[in-house]
Amino acid sequence: MLVHFVTDDAAKIPAIRAMLEPQHRIAPQLLGRGDAQIDSNGVLMVDADLRKSDRVQQIRLALQEWSSIPEKLFVVRNRVRSMVAQAYALGATAIVSRPKEIISKLAQIEVAEKAAQSDIAIASPEITDSAATFASMFSAIRAGKQIYLSDAERATSQIIDSISQKGLTAWLDDVRRYHEGTFQHCLLVTGVAVGFALDIGFASPDVKRLGMAATLHDIGKARIPLSILDKPDRLDPGEEEIMRRHPAIGHELLKDIAGISPEILDGVRHHHEYLDGSGYPDALTAPEISDLVRMLTISDIFAALIESRPYRPAMPRQNAYKILCGMDGKLERPLVKAFRNVALVV
Numbered sequence: 001m002l003v004h005f006v007t008d009d010a011a012k013i014p015a016i017r018a019m020l021e022p023q024h025r026i027a028p029q030l031l032g033r034g035d036a037q038i039d040s041n042g043v044l045m046v047d048a049d050l051r052k053s054d055r056v057q058q059i060r061l062a063l064q065e066w067s068s069i070p071e072k073l074f075v076v077r078n079r080v081r082s083m084v085a086q087a088y089a090l091g092a093t094a095i096v097s098r099p100k101e102i103i104s105k106l107a108q109i110e111v112a113e114k115a116a117q118s119d120i121a122i123a124s125p126e127i128t129d130s131a132a133t134f135a136s137m138f139s140a141i142r143a144g145k146q147i148y149l150s151d152a153e154r155a156t157s158q159i160i161d162s163i164s165q166k167g168l169t170a171w172l173d174d175v176r177r178y179h180e181g182t183f184q185h186c187l188l189v190t191g192v193a194v195g196f197a198l199d200i201g202f203a204s205p206d207v208k209r210l211g212m213a214a215t216l217h218d219i220g221k222a223r224i225p226l227s228i229l230d231k232p233d234r235l236d237p238g239e240e241e242i243m244r245r246h247p248a249i250g251h252e253l254l255k256d257i258a259g260i261s262p263e264i265l266d267g268v269r270h271h272h273e274y275l276d277g278s279g280y281p282d283a284l285t286a287p288e289i290s291d292l293v294r295m296l297t298i299s300d301i302f303a304a305l306i307e308s309r310p311y312r313p314a315m316p317r318q319n320a321y322k323i324l325c326g327m328d329g330k331l332e333r334p335l336v337k338a339f340r341n342v343a344l345v346v
Contacts, residue, residue: 001110002027002042004069006062008055012047019099024106031058043109045102046092047075050083059090070177071109075102081226085142088135088183101232108308126162127174127187130155134183141222141253149259156211159190160198168195168342176308182221182229188303189296190214196299196342213267213296220250220268247272248281263292271296274330294332298324298339301331317343 005016005028013028020026031048044066048055063072073094074087084095096102133155137147163171171191175184193214197207221229224246228239235243251269254260270293273279275286305320321343324336 001025001106003106004029004042004044004066006031006044006046006048006059006066008032008048008058016045016047019102020106029062031055031062042069043071043073043106044069045073045075046087046090050074050076050086050090051080056086056090063091073102073105079226079230081142084226084230085139089139091132091135093131095230098232124162124174126158127171130158130187130190131183134186137219138182138222141219147219147253147257149257152212152215153208156190156194156208156215159187159215160194160207160211163191163194164198168192171195172306176306176314182218184307185303186215186218188307189217189300192303192342193296193299196295196339199342200338209261209263210267210292210295212261213264213271213292214299216250216254216264216268217271217296217300218246218250219253220246220248223249223253244272244280263290266290267292267296271300273297274327275332276329278330294335298331298335301327302339302343 001024003024003026005026008031017026072092073096074092076083076087076095077097079097087095094105096105133151140147175187190211194211197210228242247269251265255265273284273289277283277285302320305315306317308314
């Protein structure tokens with residue numbers, strides 16, 4: 001596979017060649033040089049100091065020339081928080097930090113490309129725009145800036161339109177091909193929730209309400225340390241405890257935004273609650289959990305199971321649905337039954 005390696009340091013080129021050749025063909029390009037040979041094939045890998053504004057501007061200009069390449073990997077050693085945020089703002093589809101991660105990610109992309117064969121080679125505008133919206137909202141929160149409800153509404157509307165026209169399966173396949181990590185999960189959950197609402201026959205305002213709750217459900221993760229959020233391995237108990245704070249954080253971030261509905265805030269805060277009271281952050285029981293939250297929780301769990309993680313491959317949809325069916329007492333049985341068509345067919 002062709003790897004376009006864009007860097008600000010020529011000394012990095014021999015190391016990347018030694019790591020990846022001859023399995024992959026490396027096409028190096030130094031930032032600031034205007035002699036790049038543009039080729040829409042392969043993968044773009046950027047390894048530069050994103051803390052320097054001149055480097056960021058050079059990358060931004062270079063990416064205009066490489067815009068037709070769907071996979072954009074950014075190398076961020078030690079996953080420095082500010083640099084990860086900057087990489088996603090520039091359009092990264094994945095962050096890699098260690099040689100093992102780089103090799104593994106390229107292998108995943110190569111397998112996906114071979115499996116796709118006749119599929120379209122670039123992400124749809126709906127996926128690209130929605131992912132950019134998530135990146136923008138997360139970046140704004142990390143920088144202490146205001147986020148706007150209109151951005152989430154626009155992304156949700158695009159996802160609703162895409163699934164209405166092309167179906168949920170096409171959305172899930174495209175999202176998993178072009179994005180990973182937190183943004184992949186947000187895109188998947190919104191898609192699954194929208195697919196669920198459409199399949200049940202919800203009216204348009206109700207589809208949008210559930211879709212908005214899904215779009216914003218993990219916004220609190222913008223305040224979770226990136227060392228935890230993007231950890232390539234399973235979280236340890238201490239890290240898991242920190243991660244479990246994100247629903248309450250998200251509720252706090254959104255509660256004072258003009259125009260946000262109580263139903264959406266309820267979804268953001270309570271999407272990890274279970275009917276038997278074993279969920280978090282408020283240990284709610286069945287009488288206290290709304291229908292929107294119940295549907296969002298099912299969508300969230302299903303999306304988490306079918307997404308790919310660094311430490312495990314994506315679970316087949318039928319296996320993920322079996323797990324939902326085994327959560328009787330925690331999830332509402334009639335809703336899980338109604339979800340069957342979404343999980344296995346749509």
